[in-house]
Amino acid sequence: MEQITIFFKKEVLESFNELVFELYLKDYFASLDYAIDYKDKLVSFINNSISSFPHKITPFEIASLHIPIKEPLGMFFLKNTNRFI
Numbered sequence: 203m204e205q206i207t208i209f210f211k212k213e214v215l216e217s218f219n220e221l222v223f224e225l226y227l228k229d230y231f232a233s234l235d236y237a238i239d240y241k242d243k244l245v246s247f248i249n250n251s252i253s254s255f256p257h258k259i260t261p262f263e264i265a266s267l268h269i270p271i272k273e274p275l276g277m278f279f280l281k282n283t284n285r286f287i
Contacts, residue, residue, distance in 0.1 A: 206253045210245070218244060 218241050226237040 208249050208252060215245075 222231070222237040222241045223234075225231060226234050231237040231240065
C-alpha cells in the first residue's frame with residue numbers, strides 16, 4: 203500500500219475539539235479525558251485508514267452539476283502527490 207500524507211487545516215482540528223467538547227457538555231462522554239481520547243482516535247483513524255477506503259467514481263449526474271461553494275471545504279486531495287490537505 204502506498205504511503206500518503208494528510209495535512210489537517212487548523213480550523214478542522216479546532217472543529218474536532220469543539221465537537222468533542224460539546225458532546226462532553228451534553229454527557230456523551232463520562233469525562234473530558236474520554237472526549238479528548240475519542241478525538242485523538244478519530245484523527246488517528248483518518249491518518250491510518252484513508253488510503254484503504256475503496257475508490258469510487260462519481261456518477262455522471264452529480265459530476266456534471268456545477269454547485270458554487272462560498273468557502274473552502276477544509277480537505278482536498280492532490281492525486282499526483284498522494285497528499286490530503
